[in-house]
Amino acid sequence: MTTQPRSVIITGAGAGIGAAVAKTFAEAGDRVYLADLSSDRLKATAADLDSSLVSLHQVDVTDAAAVDALVDVVKSESGSVDVLVSNAGVFDAAAGIEATTHALWERVIGINLTGTFNVVKAVTGPMVEQRAGRIVSIGSIAAQRAMPDGLAYCTSKAGIEGLIRRTAYDLGPYGITANVVAPGVVRTDIRATSTEILGDVVPDTNVRIGDSVMESLIPARRGAEPSEIAATVFFLAGPGAGYINGDVIHVDGGWIAA
Numbered sequence: 001m002t003t004q005p006r007s008v009i010i011t012g013a014g015a016g017i018g019a020a021v022a023k024t025f026a027e028a029g030d031r032v033y034l035a036d037l038s039s040d041r042l043k044a045t046a047a048d049l050d051s052s053l054v055s056l057h058q059v060d061v062t063d064a065a066a067v068d069a070l071v072d073v074v075k076s077e078s079g080s081v082d083v084l085v086s087n088a089g090v091f092d093a094a095a096g097i098e099a100t101t102h103a104l105w106e107r108v109i110g111i112n113l114t115g116t117f118n119v120v121k122a123v124t125g126p127m128v129e130q131r132a133g134r135i136v137s138i139g140s141i142a143a144q145r146a147m148p149d150g151l152a153y154c155t156s157k158a159g160i161e162g163l164i165r166r167t168a169y170d171l172g173p174y175g176i177t178a179n180v181v182a183p184g185v186v187r188t189d190i191r192a193t194s195t196e197i198l199g200d201v202v203p204d205t206n207v208r209i210g211d212s213v214m215e216s217l218i219p220a221r222r223g224a225e226p227s228e229i230a231a232t233v234f235f236l237a238g239p240g241a242g243y244i245n246g247d248v249i250h251v252d253g254g255w256i257a258a
């Protein structure tokens with residue numbers, strides 16, 4: 001494992017958890033390659049960071065060629081691809097099996113699950129070649145719980161756990177780890193951002209439990225701050241976590257245990 005400064009790719013870095021992950025790594029002196037659909041959101045994230053450590057890339061994770069090109073840039077600029085944080089994702093209101101249209105399914109699975117496949121696959125070659133690397137994917141407790149989250153969302157997060165487990169099995173012999181960090185509720189604007197991205201494919205049936213009711217179900221009695229998710233991601237990318245592989249770490253205030 002390369003010592004710091006490391007090259008760190010973070011998808012969905014324009015807001016919320018991804019922005020907090022970018023801040024955590026950049027403050028530690030790592031070089032962060034921030035990818036997002038929105039260049040405005042990327043600039044907002046970068047505004048708080050040391051510009052000499054930040055590289056911005058308007059990339060849609062569903063576009064495998066664009067993702068491959070980003071990884072090529074990281075490799076040629078930094079000489080190695082040390083850490084991938086696959087975080088980009090959208091949330092699909094609360095559509096169950098009846099309200100989930102084929103279009104909604106394809107968009108959410110396309111971004112959350114196929115997008116994760118695209119970035120994990122793109123870093124695999126360089127990481128295998130360098131015999132080192134850390135992959136952290138942001139899942140959700142929705143992978144394991146039937147939640148008032150959408151059917152496609154829950155399925156995408158369950159899929160990420162399978163993808164990462166199998167990747168860990170494949171890449172462990174090369175000194176690479178792959179793990180999932182699974183939050184419960186995090187205080188971000190994911191609903192608004194996702195509605196902006198998904199637009200018309202989100203159905204009207206926006207049935208959801210209110211935030212106060214949701215938080216009353218969580219033993220911690222609050223949602224997480226994005227920085228609390230970022231701290232676990234940073235740990236998994238660090239020297240103390242080299243023997244954690246193929247795992248799912250819940251950062252959910254005890255919700256999955258409740």
Ligand SMILES: NC(=O)c1ccc[n+]([C@@H]2O[C@H](COP(=O)([O-])OP(=O)(O)OC[C@H]3O[C@@H](n4cnc5c(N)ncnc54)[C@H](O)[C@@H]3O)[C@@H](O)[C@H]2O)c1
Pocket residue numbers: 011012013014015016017018035036037038041059060061062087088089090091111115138139140141182183184185186187188189190191193194197
């Ligand atoms: N907020 C929560 O309560 C919560 C809970 C569990 C898991 N998560 C997961 O954490 C991750 C980040 O969520 P957040 O709350 O920070 O959301 P957010 O909406 O605040 O930020 C997500 C970012 O991802 C970007 N993005 C979306 N689609 C993209 C694409 N196709 N290509 C590139 N970038 C794209 C958006 O532009 C946005 O900047 C997601 O995977 C989400 O499912 C969030």
